[in-house]
Amino acid sequence: MPESKPLNERPPGPDSPVTLGIDPATLGVLTGLQRDYGDLVHVQKTSGRHALFINDPAIIRHILVRRHARYQKGPGFERVKMLLGNGLIVSDGDVWRRSRTMIQPAFKVQNVQQLLQAMINCSEQRARAWQAAAEAGKPINITQQTSDFALELILVCIFGADYEQKLLADGDNPFDFLSKDSTRDLSVVLKVRKLRARLLDIIAERRETRSDEFDFLSMYLKATDKQGNPFSDNELLDELMTLIVAGFETSANTLNWVWYLLAGNAAVEARLLEELHELLPHDQPPSAAHIDALPYTQQVIDETLRLYPPVWLFTRRAVEADELGEYGAVPGDDIYLSPYILHRSVRYWPDPERFDPGRFEQGKQERKERPYFPFSLGPRRCLGEYFSFLEMKVHLALLLPRFRMQRSSADSPGLEMGINLRSTNDILLQPQVR
Ligand code: HEM
Structure with missing residues (x-):
């Protein structure tokens, strides 16, 4: 047996x-x-800190799952903290544990399924805009469209009717800056301050009126910790901002x-369309059960998340010593x-650059053995996984059967590696009504 190292x-x-950051050079x-x-691999960073870069799936699992308590969130979150304060995604230790326990029940499948109608409405909203563009023969900016869709949806799911009636009432959408290009660097201090003040007003009004609405805000307002204490206004504010972002x-x-990807892969698009025609009702909106039972749609999204995991780089900081294989942190x-x-490692994924949803066919044993963690692993795994699959599948189920998309340019949109992985350039697609 090899001698184990200290x-x-x-x-x-x-x-x-x-130099390591969260950027394309990294x-x-x-x-x-x-x-x-x-x-x-061990490196000394230019900042003087030591860092380990880990590509071994077993050690990654060890850090994120088994020994997660020995690590806290790492560098790169400083700017996000400005927006999210001490919300779930950036907090650590007891603060994180308490918030996670209070918030987790809101994400139960039966709760998320109650938000289905909002998902349908927001998709229908896009259909109207795309129909107009198709009729005018004009391309749509799908990057902006999907951003508007997802932002509007999460806001409706958080604030319910208050979103339109109160937050949009003065004609100036206080969330707009979150989805606009020029402000993507999150450093919009004044707008953030104004938004936080506005949300504090909404929280205060909701505490007074105790509406019966079913939305994340009412679930968060009702949540209590083990001692029976609810979130304070500022804690609630941080958690709402976290949920939005x-x-x-x-x-x-x-x-x-x-x-x-669909616009460039006719065979995948055809198979997806066939599934949607076959498995969804034609005379009424789909139920959550219909949406959950769309295996190929799921595979298409799984494969997209393999190639373009939005959180492309996770960072942690060791708070205790830990054994990592034959070395240590x-x-x-x-x-x-x-x-x-x-x-995208060829060691685990044959022909890794190829878009092939077939890799995720149910029951494929190899799939289970390959490293795949777009939602992270372990206790800090994404809370919104089911929500996001439901929303993305509803969006595709309602829009793909109505619109065929064509790429407007042969140029690659490029990859921008920030906190999130995005396309460097907005993607333009030409919709055609089927
Ligand atoms: C495709 C969609 C999504 C992906 C790929 C994704 C990915 C992730 C990842 C990788 C993390 C962990 C980050 C880390 O450990 O450093 C995370 C955390 C989180 N996500 Fe998501 N997410 C998605 C959608 C959503 C949605 C729609 C929501 C809410 C509705 C959400 C809420 C959260 C929350 C609250 C956390 C923090 C969990 C904690 O630290 O305990 N996510 N997500």
């Missing part, structure tokens, strides 16, 4: 310091590190890529894990 012995890596750096040093960009980006070490890199 816990604090870090794996091999380059001698000179390396993808190149990480790919080079793996090529040169293997699946477990976590809940719209990821689904929007995925749908953006789904439409782009030391408290303070930054950890980098990339679903994007593993999902």
Whole structure:
């Protein structure tokens, strides 16, 4: 048996310091590190911190699942914190545990299914705009369209009727900046401040009136911790902002890529269409049970998330020493894990660049053995997974049978590796009514 190394012995890596961020240059750096040093690499960052880049699926599982308590969220979240305060996605330790326990019940399948009608309405809203563009022979900006769809949907699901009646009442949409290009860097301090003040008003009004509406805000207002305490106004505000930010960009980006891929893959599109014609009712809107039972639609989204996982890079920071295979992590070490890199690794995925939803056919044993974690793993796994699948499948189920999309340009939209993976350029597609 090989002699085991002391816990604090870090794996091999380059001698000179390396710059790591959450940006396009980092993808190149990480790919080079793996090529040169293997699946477990140590680097000293230019900031002076030590970091480990990990590509071994078993060690990734160990960090995210078994030993998750030894790690907290890592670098790169500083700017997001400005928007989300101490909300679920950025908090750690006891604060995170308490919030997660309070919020998790809201995401139960039967609760999310009650939001189906909102998903249908928001899809119908898009259909109207696409119909007009198709009739005028004008392309649509699918990047903006999917962004508007997902943002509007999450806002309706959070605020119910208050979204239209109160938040949009003065004609100036206070959420607009979240989905507009020029403000994608999240550094819009004033707008964030104004929005937070507006949301505090809504929270106060809701506390007074205790409406019977079924939406995330009312579920969050009713939630209590183990001592029976509800969220304070500021905690609630952070959690609502978290839900908006976590809940719209990821689904929007995925749908953006789904439409782009379908427009370039006639055989996949035809098979998807066939499934929708066959399994959905023709004379009434689909139920959640119909939507849940669309295996090929699910595969198309799974495969899109393999190629374009919106959270393409996770970071953690070790708070305790940990054994990682034959090496170790030391408290303070930054950890980098990339679903994007593993999902495109030829070692696990044959012909990895090819869009092939067949890889995710039910019961395929190989699928289970391959590293695939677009929603993360373990206790910090995405809470909105079912919500996002339901929303994306409803969107496709209602819109694909009505519109055929054609790419307006042969140029690749490019990849922008930020906190979320997006297309560098907005994607234009020409809709045609079927
Ligand atoms: C395709 C869609 C989505 C993807 C790929 C996705 C992915 C992820 C990932 C990877 C994380 C964990 C990040 C990390 O550990 O660093 C996460 C966390 C989270 N997501 Fe999602 N997400 C999606 C949609 C949604 C939606 C629609 C919602 C809400 C309606 C949502 C709510 C959350 C929340 C609240 C967390 C924090 C969980 C915690 O830390 O306990 N997500 N998501």
